Amino acid sequence: MAIFLLRRLGVMLLTTLCLTFVVFWLTNLQPNLEKLAKTQGNMRMTDAQVASWLEARGYARPILMKYGEWLGVVPGFVNLSADGSVQARCLDDGMTIETAPRYCGVLQGEWGYSTVFREDVSDIISIRLGLTAKLMLWVMILMVPSALLLGVLAGMREGSRTDRALSTISITTTATPEYVSGVILIAVFASSAVGLKWFKGTATSAMEDANFENFFLPVLTIALFGMGYIARMTRASMAEVMTAQYIRTARLKGVSFPNIVMKHALRNALIAPFTVIMLQFPWLLNGVVIVETLFNYKGFGWTLVQAAGNNDIELLLGVSVVSVIVVLVTQLISDIGYVYLNPRISVS
Amino acid sequence: MKEPYDGPILEIDGLSISFFTRLREIPAVMDFSVKVQPGEAVGLVGESGCGKSTVALGVMRDLGRNGRIVGGAIRFKGRDMADLSDSELRQIRGNEIAMIYQEPMASLNPAMKIDRQLMEVPMLHEGISEAQARSRALEVVADVKLPDPERILKAYPHQLSGGQQQRIVIAMALMSKPALLILDEPTTALDVTVEASIVELVKDLGRKYGTSMLFISHNLGLVLETCDQICVMYSGEAVERGSIEDVFDQMQHPYTQALFRSIPLPGADKNAHPLVAIPGNFPLPHERPKGCNFGPRCDYFEAGRCDAGHIPMFDVPGNERQSTRCVRFREIDWASPPTIGATHEKGEAGKVVLRMEALKKYYKVAANALFGGEKKVVKANETLSFEARESETLAIVGESGCGKSTFAKVLMGLETATEGQILLDGKNIEQIPIEKRDTKTIADVQMVFQNPFDTLNPSMTVGRQIIRALEIFGIGKTEADRHRRMLELLDLVKLPREFAGRMPRQLSGGQKQRVGIARAFAGDARIVVADEPVSALDVSVQAAVTDLLMEIQREQKTTLLFISHDLSIVRYLSDRVMVMYLGHVVELGDTAQVFSPPFHPYTEALLSAVPIADTSVKKKHIVLEGDVPSAMNPPPGCPFQTRCRWKSRVPGDLCETEVPPMRRMAEGHQVKCHLSEAEFVTMEPVIEVRTEDA
Amino acid sequence: MEPLTWAEIIPRILWQFLPVWIALLGLFALSITFKRRLGFYGKLFDSTIGMIGFALVMFWIFTGIFGAMDLIVTHDALAQASGMKNKVPGTPLRGAEAGEYPYYLLGGDNLARDVFSRTIKGSWIVVQIAPLATLFAFMVGITLGLPAGYYGGKLDTLLTFVANLVLAFPVILLFYLLVTPEIVATGIPSYMAAVLFVFPLIFAGVLLNSRYQTRPAVRTPLLVGVLAGMGWLYLSLISDAGTPLKVLPRWLDLFDVPGGILVVFVAVVFVNAPTVFRIVRGLTLDIKTRDYVAAAQTRGEGGWYIMLWEILPNARGPLIVDFCLRIGYTTILLGTLGFFGLGMPPESPDWGSTINEGRKLLTIYLHPALPPAFALLSLVLGLNLLADGLREESLRD
Ligand SMILES: Nc1ncnc2c1ncn2[C@@H]1O[C@H](COP(=O)(O)OP(=O)(O)O)[C@@H](O)[C@H]1O
Ligand code: SF4
Ligand code: SF4
Numbered sequence A: 001m002a003i004f005l006l007r008r009l010g011v012m013l014l015t016t017l018c019l020t021f022v023v024f025w026l027t028n029l030q031p032n033l034e035k036l037a038k039t040q041g042n043m044r045m046t047d048a049q050v051a052s053w054l055e056a057r058g059y060a061r062p063i064l065m066k067y068g069e070w071l072g073v074v075p076g077f078v079n080l081s082a083d084g085s086v087q088a089r090c091l092d093d094g095m096t097i098e099t100a101p102r103y104c105g106v107l108q109g110e111w112g113y114s115t116v117f118r119e120d121v122s123d124i125i126s127i128r129l130g131l132t133a134k135l136m137l138w139v140m141i142l143m144v145p146s147a148l149l150l151g152v153l154a155g156m157r158e159g160s161r162t163d164r165a166l167s168t169i170s171i172t173t174t175a176t177p178e179y180v181s182g183v184i185l186i187a188v189f190a191s192s193a194v195g196l197k198w199f200k201g202t203a204t205s206a207m208e209d210a211n212f213e214n215f216f217l218p219v220l221t222i223a224l225f226g227m228g229y230i231a232r233m234t235r236a237s238m239a240e241v242m243t244a245q246y247i248r249t250a251r252l253k254g255v256s257f258p259n260i261v262m263k264h265a266l267r268n269a270l271i272a273p274f275t276v277i278m279l280q281f282p283w284l285l286n287g288v289v290i291v292e293t294l295f296n297y298k299g300f301g302w303t304l305v306q307a308a309g310n311n312d313i314e315l316l317l318g319v320s321v322v323s324v325i326v327v328l329v330t331q332l333i334s335d336i337g338y339v340y341l342n343p344r345i346s347v348s
Numbered sequence B: 001m002k003e004p005y006d007g008p009i010l011e012i013d014g015l016s017i018s019f020f021t022r023l024r025e026i027p028a029v030m031d032f033s034v035k036v037q038p039g040e041a042v043g044l045v046g047e048s049g050c051g052k053s054t055v056a057l058g059v060m061r062d063l064g065r066n067g068r069i070v071g072g073a074i075r076f077k078g079r080d081m082a083d084l085s086d087s088e089l090r091q092i093r094g095n096e097i098a099m100i101y102q103e104p105m106a107s108l109n110p111a112m113k114i115d116r117q118l119m120e121v122p123m124l125h126e127g128i129s130e131a132q133a134r135s136r137a138l139e140v141v142a143d144v145k146l147p148d149p150e151r152i153l154k155a156y157p158h159q160l161s162g163g164q165q166q167r168i169v170i171a172m173a174l175m176s177k178p179a180l181l182i183l184d185e186p187t188t189a190l191d192v193t194v195e196a197s198i199v200e201l202v203k204d205l206g207r208k209y210g211t212s213m214l215f216i217s218h219n220l221g222l223v224l225e226t227c228d229q230i231c232v233m234y235s236g237e238a239v240e241r242g243s244i245e246d247v248f249d250q251m252q253h254p255y256t257q258a259l260f261r262s263i264p265l266p267g268a269d270k271n272a273h274p275l276v277a278i279p280g281n282f283p284l285p286h287e288r289p290k291g292c293n294f295g296p297r298c299d300y301f302e303a304g305r306c307d308a309g310h311i312p313m314f315d316v317p318g319n320e321r322q323s324t325r326c327v328r329f330r331e332i333d334w335a336s337p338p339t340i341g342a343t344h345e346k347g348e349a350g351k352v353v354l355r356m357e358a359l360k361k362y363y364k365v366a367a368n369a370l371f372g373g374e375k376k377v378v379k380a381n382e383t384l385s386f387e388a389r390e391s392e393t394l395a396i397v398g399e400s401g402c403g404k405s406t407f408a409k410v411l412m413g414l415e416t417a418t419e420g421q422i423l424l425d426g427k428n429i430e431q432i433p434i435e436k437r438d439t440k441t442i443a444d445v446q447m448v449f450q451n452p453f454d455t456l457n458p459s460m461t462v463g464r465q466i467i468r469a470l471e472i473f474g475i476g477k478t479e480a481d482r483h484r485r486m487l488e489l490l491d492l493v494k495l496p497r498e499f500a501g502r503m504p505r506q507l508s509g510g511q512k513q514r515v516g517i518a519r520a521f522a523g524d525a526r527i528v529v530a531d532e533p534v535s536a537l538d539v540s541v542q543a544a545v546t547d548l549l550m551e552i553q554r555e556q557k558t559t560l561l562f563i564s565h566d567l568s569i570v571r572y573l574s575d576r577v578m579v580m581y582l583g584h585v586v587e588l589g590d591t592a593q594v595f596s597p598p599f600h601p602y603t604e605a606l607l608s609a610v611p612i613a614d615t616s617v618k619k620k621h622i623v624l625e626g627d628v629p630s631a632m633n634p635p636p637g638c639p640f641q642t643r644c645r646w647k648s649r650v651p652g653d654l655c656e657t658e659v660p661p662m663r664r665m666a667e668g669h670q671v672k673c674h675l676s677e678a679e680f681v682t683m684e685p686v687i688e689v690r691t692e693d694a
Numbered sequence C: 001m002e003p004l005t006w007a008e009i010i011p012r013i014l015w016q017f018l019p020v021w022i023a024l025l026g027l028f029a030l031s032i033t034f035k036r037r038l039g040f041y042g043k044l045f046d047s048t049i050g051m052i053g054f055a056l057v058m059f060w061i062f063t064g065i066f067g068a069m070d071l072i073v074t075h076d077a078l079a080q081a082s083g084m085k086n087k088v089p090g091t092p093l094r095g096a097e098a099g100e101y102p103y104y105l106l107g108g109d110n111l112a113r114d115v116f117s118r119t120i121k122g123s124w125i126v127v128q129i130a131p132l133a134t135l136f137a138f139m140v141g142i143t144l145g146l147p148a149g150y151y152g153g154k155l156d157t158l159l160t161f162v163a164n165l166v167l168a169f170p171v172i173l174l175f176y177l178l179v180t181p182e183i184v185a186t187g188i189p190s191y192m193a194a195v196l197f198v199f200p201l202i203f204a205g206v207l208l209n210s211r212y213q214t215r216p217a218v219r220t221p222l223l224v225g226v227l228a229g230m231g232w233l234y235l236s237l238i239s240d241a242g243t244p245l246k247v248l249p250r251w252l253d254l255f256d257v258p259g260g261i262l263v264v265f266v267a268v269v270f271v272n273a274p275t276v277f278r279i280v281r282g283l284t285l286d287i288k289t290r291d292y293v294a295a296a297q298t299r300g301e302g303g304w305y306i307m308l309w310e311i312l313p314n315a316r317g318p319l320i321v322d323f324c325l326r327i328g329y330t331t332i333l334l335g336t337l338g339f340f341g342l343g344m345p346p347e348s349p350d351w352g353s354t355i356n357e358g359r360k361l362l363t364i365y366l367h368p369a370l371p372p373a374f375a376l377l378s379l380v381l382g383l384n385l386l387a388d389g390l391r392e393e394s395l396r397d
């Protein structure tokens, strides 16, 4: 098991490095940098000015070196210009060049500074991530049990009327992306024109004080889309298990139908959906971004849109790293959980 | 609770079962009747698809959503099963009637420990406590002769071998001491020696617990060994019923007779007494003929009578409980010998075409597929040496995992040898992978595969597949040439030429296997490796396909390497036999030499394990303990030492420490064993044909 | 003029769809009559679910096609009519000229354009891009997945790693990174297009070569012909005046894809391909253990022949099912792109962009956002039902 874990961690690390490098490279392409120079400096800079602006701040150096600095494995950039002013990557307010640390990258906890929010990236991310975690927690609480229930009920008697009805529900919800279901839900429940006005159409107030009225719609919107998918997986897996020989064995032993489902079928049927739930995370992130934008809930997804839309390089990098790590960690958990759920894979 | 009852345990009376599909009703069982008396074992035989399993599931009332009993009655201990409520039915299932079926691994819940699965039965039906149930489980697991019951109870199914799993399934069936046990092909998925031990166990337990049995099998030999009564089914109907002796020795139905004539019994011989195949094909349920279902394939068919209408079961006068579904059974001369097809001179073996010298194939595998871990060496083939001549059939015999298929792969060039040489016409080919072989070599060495459902590409017509082989072997200059040659090949394997345009799914198993043979001979192969070519086919088709292979061999002077685990067929068709165990050749010799003493202890056990459907044959009973060891962890010394009953006769611990040398017993006969000359002499034959019948 | 009531709007809308109804009726009548002779496609008409799904999908395909022919639409999808801003469904067009349709059947949006016509025009964009992008993703996935599954080893490890890399990347982030104007300016999407679109060429080349290798007289002219044709199409596709990849001179360039659309196309193919790769790889691992593959090996067939002619045709069932599902997923992705205003031209009537515009005033005006939302929902639902029906039918018999 230890070897397995180590190997998985190794692969995960390598993946993170590759992906962050790709993001780093894409965000540090010349056009992005020029845009940065103009927004930070002056909109009417000439090309030559832009070049020297970038030069002075160390942007005009090889990409690998910049990546190393950002990561914190290469000493930070220092530029003593002719006029005596100092430009250094690791120089914070109230520091002199002597007291500033040599390394200041992600590994040292220096995630950079957001040009849009004028705040430290690490602070933004921790606050926004917390808000999104709250959202996701409720999504999971709503989505997973109802999806499993839906799937198990549909799959235990394949082809029955219950199955047809429940399957239609789950197919419909998978066919409804968040930006569609969100719009419909707002129209029905929150619109001031004709709607029922049960819930609020924005979730901004839920950031401080989440309650049923302002938080239910966003949670439901994300949960619905994921729910159909998990429910269908569960149904397929359950239906397959119910036709297995050992279920027939149990039936011919005289076990009653509820007991067959609970004792014999359930554990086997949940192995496949478990992996699916965990692999849902990259998708859920999609939903989070859409829903946070739609409901104006200023969480992690909303931050991503702001960073990407405003060319906020350091913030975008931070957001990317975090989301990639979240995805990879869930994959790791799914691998380990699979091993525990499935006795056929022995861990020697 | 269970009341004592002394009438027939199970009475099936005129049972008809249909499956309802979108297109039509499929009558799977029609007018089927059988009685099982207390303590009696009734065998149900027939080819696959004839409705045996459907009868069993009908008794259990578990026909799925689209199956329905459309006529007749099933009475269990006198009570009509149709009158039972759901909960009464549940009380009978598992408690009074238990069922065992083919795939042991699939019958056990993979995510549940063995003890839970066993204890569930009595806890459910008798309401006993967990502790009591567990002690009962321990007892029954010991009864089915599993070593170390405590450990087994704590295991998951996947941690046991196939044989052990089937024992657990049997144990589970016996947990509540049922009155009736239904076994649906319980040993088909197992190796012969394991099958023999399971059959032995079932017989013993039946006696010990006084259980009645309904034993379903396609193997007449197995039924002979286990049952008192037999019922032969054909295409949804019982065609003959009676005691084993009556049906085996005085059969009263043409199908039963044809069945017996198509299986290789001792005494059959490919040249002097060839098998008689049943012509034609098994009818599909919705394409049954009017009148007698067997009519189109029956030698005694008489228009106007046999196809007039429904044929009932007739009691056979004189033989109590024997009956037959044939209108002409009184007129047929049952004693007249079969009209034997052309007999042949034994073909002369020609020059040596293939020679193996000390061939070794080792694989390096990761110890654990998922987590990697250190590499282990699996010795799939250890020092294989033999030679094969033109027009000769060399049989390679052994159970699963003995290295038969590895050997075939190395010969074909799909793998390269670790050591040793393979000489084809004196040229070394053991290190040349298939991509580097020239077309001639490839076309010369071809293969026929085991599983007919897998051997043809399902999305290409039969003709195209053969033409592709011709293209690859560079035969024919134009497309038209190849098309003509393809049709000739279809003729060669006795398939109608229209089949060229068919898709494989429109063909029956035997027909697919014929196409496979045609494809193998497309480039005029000189050496054909046939990997269990008939073991997945029904007995009546087996004979036809075997004969076809023999005939082509005679015409083309092919060297046939016939891989099989079925010694009956091997004795019937091979000239020489090579017995393998765990990668070693343990015995090699002429067919006569291998099948008569002295033999290697493993050969002896194999011979004893093969069921023979002949009441006049007496077999010595040798049951091997345990399973074939895994090739990953072979035992030290003699590979067979863990199961050998002769081991004690070898002085010292020679068998445990030293791999025995290959010993020459007679001209062309070699045995790999430490036993002394004197011990070999004491060996007795395993199979004896009783003289009074011969 | 009085605004129309819903009882008047609905018949009028149904009437507008008349060409679609006729086409659908004809298609179904023909298909059901000959269903026994149409193989896999015919079997679809045995399943109610499958038929409903197929009907929904074909509805939108016909709508897209006829809409592009200006048959169903009532107004120019981009034209703004004075006084129609945010007007409710059924509002009469002020000062309608003769020959002009006198109503906005589903109202006007915040730029006073006809919602009904925009929704119809939007379907054409989806119906064009989604299946084509999915097809390309399948080409890439199949061409890489087959060897990964068949040969295994280092190649498999590498390709699987790369596929997982793409899969671990949050889709939305990828879109933001790829589809922004700055990155488009560097030409990266064009280079990606050049790489991704070369796969159909490889695929066709290897497919034909492996099949006709034994008959050089047929193979060589065939290969030259097919590859030249496809090559030309390929070069026309990737070469575009506005991008760094300008390989073909103007007079040889058959067509230009609008820049934004190409980028969207590339992004969608890029995120779909790894999943297809994984599916194909899994199927290959399964099918390569069959005896007919061994038979092909023992008669000395090359790897590509086995992969493309022995394995791939037998994997078609699950692949067709996934193809339908994936078109649905692609439709959702396209909508997502539109929703974030990525890639699509600003005036574009595609459903995602329209929903995005409509949502801003959603709590007051519902009608601009709901029609495209329901359109997208019904198309994706249709694709899902179709896939379900196909799966059910392919499992039977
Ligand atoms: N669920 C089912 N639906 C339709 N036909 C079936 C079903 N189960 C069995 N059959 C048909 O019933 C016949 C008898 O099958 P079976 O009882 O399994 O035969 P056996 O056990 O002798 O091999 C076969 O023709 C088979 O195709
Ligand atoms: S009834 Fe006629 S066709 Fe049928 S088995 Fe008897 S003789 Fe043959
Ligand atoms: S060498 Fe010993 S263990 Fe091996 S077969 Fe001979 S007697 Fe048995």
Ligand SMILES: [Mg+2]
Residues within 6 Å of the ligand: B049, B052, B053, B184
């Ligand atoms: Mg059966």
